[in-house]
Amino acid sequence: MRSNGKPTRPTRRQVLASGVAAAGTIAFMPALRAAAAPEPGAGRISLTAGNRILAVNGKPAPVFGLFSPNGKPGVTLAPGERFNVDLVNRAGTSTIIHWHGQLPPWTQDGFPWPQTPPIPAGETRSYDYAPIPGTFWMHAHQGLQEQNLMTAPLIVHSAEDLRADRQDVVLLLHDFSFRTPDELLAGLTKPDSSRSAMPMSHGRTTTNGSGSMGATNMSAMGMGPDRAPDRAPDLNDIDYDAFLANDRTLADPDVIPTEAGGRVRLRLINGASATQFWIDLGALTGTVVAADGHPVRPVRGSRFPLAMAQRLDVLIDLPGNGAYPILAQVEGKRARTGIILAASGSFVSRVAAEAGENAPPVDLSLERSLEAFAPLAPRAPDVTHRVVLAGSMAPYRWSLNGDYWPDVNPLMIAKGQRVAIEFVNRTMMAHPMHLHGHAFQVTSLNGAPLAGAVRDTVLVPPMGNVGIAFDADNPGRWALHCHNLYHMMTGMMTEVRYPAII
Numbered sequence: 001m002r003s004n005g006k007p008t009r010p011t012r013r014q015v016l017a018s019g020v021a022a023a024g025t026i027a028f029m030p031a032l033r034a035a036a037a038p039e040p041g042a043g044r045i046s047l048t049a050g051n052r053i054l055a056v057n058g059k060p061a062p063v064f065g066l067f068s069p070n071g072k073p074g075v076t077l078a079p080g081e082r083f084n085v086d087l088v089n090r091a092g093t094s095t096i097i098h099w100h101g102q103l104p105p106w107t108q109d110g111f112p113w114p115q116t117p118p119i120p121a122g123e124t125r126s127y128d129y130a131p132i133p134g135t136f137w138m139h140a141h142q143g144l145q146e147q148n149l150m151t152a153p154l155i156v157h158s159a160e161d162l163r164a165d166r167q168d169v170v171l172l173l174h175d176f177s178f179r180t181p182d183e184l185l186a187g188l189t190k191p192d193s194s195r196s197a198m199p200m201s202h203g204r205t206t207t208n209g210s211g212s213m214g215a216t217n218m219s220a221m222g223m224g225p226d227r228a229p230d231r232a233p234d235l236n237d238i239d240y241d242a243f244l245a246n247d248r249t250l251a252d253p254d255v256i257p258t259e260a261g262g263r264v265r266l267r268l269i270n271g272a273s274a275t276q277f278w279i280d281l282g283a284l285t286g287t288v289v290a291a292d293g294h295p296v297r298p299v300r301g302s303r304f305p306l307a308m309a310q311r312l313d314v315l316i317d318l319p320g321n322g323a324y325p326i327l328a329q330v331e332g333k334r335a336r337t338g339i340i341l342a343a344s345g346s347f348v349s350r351v352a353a354e355a356g357e358n359a360p361p362v363d364l365s366l367e368r369s370l371e372a373f374a375p376l377a378p379r380a381p382d383v384t385h386r387v388v389l390a391g392s393m394a395p396y397r398w399s400l401n402g403d404y405w406p407d408v409n410p411l412m413i414a415k416g417q418r419v420a421i422e423f424v425n426r427t428m429m430a431h432p433m434h435l436h437g438h439a440f441q442v443t444s445l446n447g448a449p450l451a452g453a454v455r456d457t458v459l460v461p462p463m464g465n466v467g468i469a470f471d472a473d474n475p476g477r478w479a480l481h482c483h484n485l486y487h488m489m490t491g492m493m494t495e496v497r498y499p500a501i502i
């Protein structure tokens with residue numbers, strides 16, 4: 001952790017965190033190690049977008065990565081510290097990195113607008129803004145790089161975090177394939193070859209395996225009985241080779257040293273490109289205290305849905321000196337990944353990479369019980385935009401209001417307005433909708449009003465609808481899109497724009 005230049009005695013949490021970093025060290029490609037980043041200026045943070053090789057299922061996997069000079073992934077900021085970052089592109093190709101959930105000026109958002117083009121290979125771009133505290137992440141917004149693990153945590157500590165002196169544990173989830181992202185996308189979009197990229201048990205067939213959920217289970221999907229579709233939802237467009245937790249599978253998981261009876265703040269990040277998970281704390285019970293970095297009223301539980309791009313902060317008080325797996329099971333599948341919290345000297349047993357049963361679709365059960373700690377001030381919307389989510393698996397194309405990115409009609413809003421957006425999903429898939437540059441409050445789920453969480457990504461269930469509201473306080477051009485990478489890349493993105501921004 002940074003200390004704003006002031007030397008401080010390390011807390012218990014910091015000592016433990018440094019042990020974790022050592023345990024999780026990844027072998028970077030020699031070329032990368034040799035290519036030292038330019039000397040950063042005083043107080044500036046260097047972040048390198050580069051290449052590395054992971055071992056997945058015993059095979060080498062060349063992937064991207066985002067890491068600081070000490071090899072730690074992503075950026076961690078101390079309370080009050082600015083996001084004062086030099087992003088060095090050593091990836092060998094142009095890239096641009098989005099600071100997901102942060103609220104910077106739009107020209108620093110890391111989206112490839114004409115005014116803010118991608119960073120050419122070998123060049124550096126600088127960022128300087130006041131971050132908001134909480135659990136965030138960063139990912140490429142360039143082509144399909146996100147699928148190749150151009151993703152990392154972005155953790156901004158608050159003064160309250162320091163006072164609580166809990167051990168920070170970050171769990172970043174990924175989906176992984178040995179096929180290239182281009183092959184995966186081509187498999188979805190080419191009519192003749194599409195089956196190669198889709199499991200035969202895809203929900204569309206409803207004949208077997210994943211996604212073939214009975215109508216009796218629909219209440220678990222957050223739909224009222226009058227909304228239950230007459231067939232199973234579509235899940236998991238892509239048949240992945242592995243699911244990663246902190247870059248590892250359960251065959252060789254990230255084992256995080258904890259103290260007996262330790263107090264943990266688990267920061268869960270779903271950084272997968274096209275996969276949603278159920279988080280399973282096993283024998284432990286946790287308290288959700290933040291959604292997408294924003295504090296919520298405490299909710300206790302041991303199983304939580306986590307849609308693409310979403311985050312949850314969960315406080316866990318470890319009951320003893322054992323080893324506790326924190327698992328993430330893929331919706332509609334038996335496949336799972338995870339990490340192990342292990343007190344010193346505890347026996348860490350192997351956890352199977354498959355659960356006994358398929359997990360149900362990720363749903364709105366948690367969303368319905370979330371309540372923002374700092375809700376929006378009560379106010380009627382000045383403008384309401386209706387956004388219809390449409391598309392299909394065959395042909396594989398997804399749209400918002402009938403538009404396919406980049407040929408879209410922007411949703412116009414003006415500074416000072418209270419803006420409401422009503423998402424109406426006319427498809428059999430759930431879509432995690434993400435708005436850049438603003439935190440919104442969830443105001444309704446399938447027509448039922450809610451003073452819900454303030455967050456940046458919300459799941460809109462199949463054939464369901466979700467209302468959100470936010471204050472238009474950050475003029476610029478902002479992307480609004482489905483965070484399924486393949487939906488976004490085949491059209492499911494639009495722009496929210498303020499006037500007089502060109």
Ligand SMILES: [Cu+2]
Nearest residue numbers: 431482484487
């Ligand atoms: Cu989608």
